[in-house]
Amino acid sequence: xxxxxxxxxxxxxxxxxxxxxxxRQNELCVCQIIEFLGxxxxxxxxxMSILKQARLVDSRKDGRWIYxxxxxxxxxCEVNGALxxxxxxxxxNSLSGDDEKxxxxxxxxxPPSCDHDCKN
Numbered sequence: 001x002x003x004x005x006x007x008x009x010x011x012x013x014x015x016x017x018x019x020x021x022x023x024r025q026n027e028l029c030v031c032q033i034i035e036f037l038g039x040x041x042x043x044x045x046x047x048m049s050i051l052k053q054a055r056l057v058d059s060r061k062d063g064r065w066i067y068x069x070x071x072x073x074x075x076x077c078e079v080n081g082a083l084x085x086x087x088x089x090x091x092x093n094s095l096s097g098d099d100e101k102x103x104x105x106x107x108x109x110x111p112p113s114c115d116h117d118c119k120n
Contacts, residue, residue: 011054011056013047015039020070027067030045030068031065055071055079057069
């Protein structure tokens with residue numbers, strides 16, 4: 001029951017859903033997520049922490065960069081079901097036009113050009 005509630009709470013925020021939708025296309029550095037969402041680094045860090053606690057995302061560190069990706073097949077039915085549901089509810093063009101443009105811009109820049117501290 002607890003895992004189910006963690007997943008539900010994690011997906012109950014528009015910014016976290018946007019982050020999940022962006023991560024469907026690519027693994028993203030935390031700097032890219034900050035730029036995409038247009039939020040303070042501490043806010044994005046908290047959002048990503050909630051998604052990670054719910055096991056919806058995985059992270060890896062590469063030097064000073066932290067990258068997030070959608071969780072792989074975790075074996076947890078709540079997580080797998082939630083990510084499947086997200087995919088069914090939102091097609092590949094599910095971001096708004098402005099969000100899609102922002103994501104493309106962020107993907108073009110890449111982590112080395114980030115101005116934020118990526119040690120979240």
